[in-house]
Amino acid sequence: MRLRTPHALLATAAALAAAVVAPQPAAAAAVPAPGPYYVQSATTGLNAADNGGAVEQHRPRGNEDRQQWQLKPSGSSYLLENTVAPGSCLGRSGDQAATVACASADAGWEIDPIGADRYTLRxxxxxxxxxLAPKPPGATYPARLAVGGSGDLAAWYLTPVNPVTGPMPPQDRRTLDQVTFLTTHNAYANGVDGGFAPPFVNLVPNQTRGIERQLADGVRGFMLDVHQTPDGAILCHNSCTLVSRPVALWVDLQRMVDFLKAHPDQFVTVFLEDYVDPAVLRAELARVSGLSDVLYRPDLTGVRQNGWPTMTELAAAGDRLLIFTDHSRSADQAAGLTRDSFGVMYQREWTVENYWSMGSGLGTSDLSCYSRWYGADTNIPLTRTEPGFRPLFVMNHFRDVPLTGTAGTDNTKLADRAQRFCRPAARKKPNFLAVDHYDRGNPASAVTTLNSYTYP
Structure with missing residues (x-):
């Protein structure tokens, strides 16, 4: 909230004139302080990077490919000097962005605030x-950045490399979007509760402990693949054909509801990779005893207008199980039954999520952090936000194949990737850290670290 200085009732004309011009210094102060920044597109969430003299938008990955720029005042304008190439600045070459000598007349920029922590560089x-260069039909935005007109494509975040963080509020004042939860990828694919995949695929589980043990160990987010069969909504990986002892969705949801009834201060989130008709899913949820007592409906409680409630408020209201689907609203509208009508939220409306794979099961991991929903037909950047509402951030941290040893090694890098790569990429802390083999590499320590501070 902005503090206002009271004015004397009988102000002189000179004082009134001073009051009129007072906002001008405030506008100048709105330019960020000198220091290292990512120049991040407000449209795509991708970062400006130096690529051999061309300035392109790249997937956020720290400073591994020259994505950090030192903001410096230069007379009445500003320079953005590449942090690994002193003397080389983000500038202009004709109608394209390029790295140029910082002493060049093409290196300076006037930085104009345009609201919501966004700027233009002019x-x-x-x-x-x-x-950004205009987007061709059926394609993504070109990598090479351009110099052109104003508008949405010319809106940028200047995201600090070393942001100022704040202390975590007391337990009773923490909002849902300030908290980070340990989350298991393919939580059902554990080989303990039942079968989860056809032969051979079932030899490589994503987890090695059942749902009840995961809950007891502090897991609070669960990613589940649900497929439609003659028996209803069944948890399987890719296909339910030839799966022995498959588990029904309602069975695992019942385990979670029972846990919440026994632990009234806890909160659980379920992410459905959803391949069932909405009517089948509704019937499956109806089998879960006590679900309506704990099901959280952010669509009915003013979250989009007022932001996320505190964890204490959620517990007091009994709103402690949040269920998301990756299914599309438009497809459900065509079918005549939307999932949110019975309490399942459309994930793309309430969250942002980074691309799911860090690579194959072996070899070097790809730690870049960019939206899972960026392509020719969709564009939901990790930086998406709305007035009064900040989407929850799902951070995926796993590979194509869940090899135990590789997952254990990757999980030791989770806190570092979350803070150096994914936090600046999304301009928010991850709320869900999704991993394979959560019992390897101590990913819970990364959750503890992220729950020790707030990100502005």
């Missing part, structure tokens, strides 16, 4: 802005 004394 060539001094002109109307030419750093911008």
């Amino acid at each position: 060539a001094p004394g002109t109307t030419r802005h750093l911008t």
Whole structure:
């Protein structure tokens, strides 16, 4: 909240004139302080990077490919000097962005705040802005950045490399979007509760402990693949054909509801990779005893207007199980029954999520952090936000094949990736850290670290 200085009732004309011009210094102060930043597109969430003299938008990955820029005042304008190439600045070459000598007339930018922590970078004394090139039909935005007109494509975040963080609020004042939860990828694929995949695929489980043990160990987010069979909604990986002893969705949900009834201060989130008709899913949920007592409906409680409630408020209201589907609302509308009508939220409306794979089961991992929902037909950047509402951030941290040893090694890198790569990529802390083999590499320690501070 902005503090206002009271004015004397009988102000002089000179004082009134001063009050009129007072906002001008405030506007200048809105430019971030000098320091290292990512120049991040507000449209795609991707970062400006130096690529051999060309400035391109790249997937956020720390400074592994020259994505960090030192903001410096230069007279009445500003320079953005590459942090690994002193003397080389983000500038202009004709109608394209390029790295140029910092002493060049093409290196300076006027930085104009445009609200919501966004800025334009404008060539001094002109109307030419750093911008994305227009998107061709059926394609993503071109990598090479351009110099052109204003508008949405010319909106940028200046995301600090070393942000100022704050202390975590007391337990009774923490909001849902301030908290991080340990989450298991393919939680049902554990080989303990039942079968989860056809022969051979079932030899490589994502987890090695059952749902009840996961709950007891502190897991609070569960990713489940649900497929439609003659027996209803069944948890299987890729296909339920030839799966022995498969587990029904309602069985695992019942385990979670029973846990919540026994632990009234806890909160659980379920993410459905959803391949069933909405009517089948509704019938499956109806089998879960006590589900309505704990099911959380953010769509009915003003979250989009007022932000997420505190964990204490959720517990007091009994709102302690949040269920998401990756299914599309448009497909359900065509079918005549939307999932949110019976309490299952559409994930793309309430969350952002990074791309799910760090690579194959062996070899070097890809730690870059970019939206799972960025492509020719969709664009939901990790940085998406709305007035009064901040989507929850699901951070995936696993590979194509869940090899136990590799997952254990990757999990030791979870806290570092979350803070150096994914937090600046999304401009928010991850709320769900999703891993394979959660019992290896101590990913719970990363959750503890993230729950020790807030990100502005």
